[in-house]
Structures are given as structure tokens and as C-alpha cells.
Amino acid sequence: MLGRTERESPAHAALAAQLxxxxxxxxxxxxxxxxxxxxxxxxxxxxxxxxxxxxxxASIADLAAxxxxxxxxxxxxxxxxxxxxxDPSLMLTAAAAVQTQWVWVGRPxxxxxxxxxxxxxxxxCRDVLRTLGVTPRLVPARTPVEERVAIAGPAGSLxxxxxxxxxxxxxLTGSEHLAALPPVWYGLLESRDVWPRFAGPAxxxxxxxxxxxxxxxxxxxxxxxxxxxxxxxxxxxHPSQLGxxxxxxxxxxxxxxxxxxLVAELDARSIAHRTLAVLPGAGFVPGPTALVPRWAGA
Numbered sequence: 001m002l003g004r005t006e007r008e009s010p011a012h013a014a015l016a017a018q019l020x021x022x023x024x025x026x027x028x029x030x031x032x033x034x035x036x037x038x039x040x041x042x043x044x045x046x047x048x049x050x051x052x053x054x055x056x057x058a059s060i061a062d063l064a065a066x067x068x069x070x071x072x073x074x075x076x077x078x079x080x081x082x083x084x085x086x087d088p089s090l091m092l093t094a095a096a097a098v099q100t101q102w103v104w105v106g107r108p109x110x111x112x113x114x115x116x117x118x119x120x121x122x123x124x125c126r127d128v129l130r131t132l133g134v135t136p137r138l139v140p141a142r143t144p145v146e147e148r149v150a151i152a153g154p155a156g157s158l159x160x161x162x163x164x165x166x167x168x169x170x171x172l173t174g175s176e177h178l179a180a181l182p183p184v185w186y187g188l189l190e191s192r193d194v195w196p197r198f199a200g201p202a203x204x205x206x207x208x209x210x211x212x213x214x215x216x217x218x219x220x221x222x223x224x225x226x227x228x229x230x231x232x233x234x235x236x237x238h239p240s241q242l243g244x245x246x247x248x249x250x251x252x253x254x255x256x257x258x259x260x261x262l263v264a265e266l267d268a269r270s271i272a273h274r275t276l277a278v279l280p281g282a283g284f285v286p287g288p289t290a291l292v293p294r295w296a297g298a
Contacts, residue, residue, distance in 0.1 A: 003045035011161035016186035058087035092277035106157030113156035
């Protein structure tokens with residue numbers, strides 16, 4: 001069985017599952033997720049809030065969920081935090097990039113008004129809508145399409161996934177900008193006792209906490225990671241109630257032996273840690289949004 005959170009786009013989550021060949025059934029180590037037939041992907045289970053989704057996946061055998069990743073190399077902060085605060089068995093085991101299906105639609109006579117959009121739509125389309133100068137009206141992702149049409153009224157419009165556009169609505173000028181949006185990354189969330197074995201490269205998300213609380217306590221852990229031959233692509237700290245901080249990392253791991261050795265060394269040094277994701281592959285395209293820095297004195 002395969003589900004999603006209540007705040008995720010059902011069309012995009014189902015498309016990610018189809019592209020990834022995910023069934024939601026936990027497979028034996030060394031095997032890829034089993035392929036799911038298109039009939040299984042028409043509508044994924046709505047598992048409720050993000051917290052409910054994580055708890056449900058952790059407690060029900062053969063249930064997995066499709067979640068928005070941010071990017072394999074640069075995880076969404078809220079997802080990292082939710083995973084680390086969730087059941088220790090939770091882990092992301094695959095990733096797939098989905099070409100977005102968002103379109104801007106309205107009645108043929110639409111002349112303005114608010115643009116009705118849900119949370120995932122606003123997440124993906126915010127920047128484009130800002131450049132178009134429209135006024136979004138946010139509704140919960142669970143809001144039925146018929147209700148959204150009623151909220152928009154005759155003068156308003158909607159941003160929807162193309163497969164969900166009802167009869168009578170047409171694409172509006174400017175919708176082509178949504179079609180140019182970059183793909184969005186989704187991942188397969190499972191409950192596992194151990195991480196999948198991988199012979200080739202994989203993107204790993206590893207969280208850890210320094211073994212002691214003193215100024216500079218991060219440095220010894222970074223040295224362990226560097227000695228393992230790992231080059232961090234992502235490093236972020238977050239306050240911890242077991243404090244003072246936890247650290248989230250993402251890095252490309254050449255093969256599973258490197259991860260095994262790194263984790264063994266962390267254990268030997270009593271450094272708390274959890275592997276949050278093992279995503280087979282390398283060179284995840286499109287990459288994270290790049291920043292053009294402006295340094296002091298430049």
C-alpha cells in the first residue's frame with residue numbers, strides 16, 4: 001500500500017510513484033522497490049498530517065508514503081526534522097523527479113479576482129505567481145475541486161494539476177509560465193530495520209549529535225566524516241532538547257561499505273546518529289537552486 005500526506009498534491013504524488021516504480025511494499029535488502037501497476041496509483045491513500053503519516057508508516061507493515069523531498073542533495077528542513085523526531089525505523093529509500101502538472105485555469109469570461117490555490121501549488125508556483133502579479137487565495141489541499149471553482153466565482157481563477165481541471169475551464173494567458181517550472185523531487189518513505197544495501201553511489205542523509213557539549217565539539221565529528229572520505233554537500237544545525245544542537249548532513253556515498261564504516265566509527269566514539277535516507281543514484285538532475293553569492297569586498 002502507498003499513501004501521502006493530506007497536504008500533498010495527489011496527482012504529483014501518484015506520478016512520482018509511477019515514475020519510481022514504487023509499490024509501498026518494503027522489499028528485502030539489495031532489491032529495488034517493486035513496480036506498481038497504474039491502477040494502484042490512481043489515488044494514493046490520504047494518511048493525514050505529516051506527523052500522522054510518519055506514525056502510520058512506522059506502525060503498519062507494507063505501508064509506505066510518497067513525500068516531497070526538497071532535493072536529494074539539499075533536503076527540505078521540515079522533512080529532516082520530522083524524520084529525526086519520528087520513529088527510528090523511518091527512512092527514505094528512493095527518489096524521483098516529477099515534471100509539474102500545474103496549470104492556471106478559469107472560465108472563458110474570467111477577468112480577474114483571486115487565484116485559488118492549495119499548499120503544494122503555492123509551494124511550487126509561488127515565484128511565478130508573484131511575477132504575474134496575481135493574488136493567491138490559499139485553500140487546504142483536501143478542498144474538492146468543485147468547492148474551489150465555487151470559491152473562485154465567475155471572475156476568479158484556479159491553479160490546479162492538469163489531470164484535475166474540470167470541464168468548462170480553460171487555460172489562461174500566463175499558464176505557460178507554470179509549464180516551464182523545474183521538476184519537483186519526491187521520495188519513498190518506508191519503515192526499515194536497516195538501510196538498503198547499495199553497490200553503486202547513493203545520496204545519504206545522516207543526522208548526528210556531538211558526543212559532548214563544549215565549544216568546538218562539532219569538529220571531531222566532522223573529522224570522522226572527512227576521514228571516511230565523505231565530502232558533505234549539506235550541513236545544517238538545529239536546536240535540540242537533548243542539546244545543544246543536532247546536525248543534518250547530506251552527501252554522496254560511493255558504496256555501502258563506506259556508510260557501514262562511517263557509522264561504525266560514530267558508534268565507537270559514542271556519537272549519536274541516525275541514517276534518515278539512502279537514495280540510490282548520483283548527479284540528481286535538476287540540482288538544487290543555485291545561489292549567486294556577493295561576498296564582502298567583492
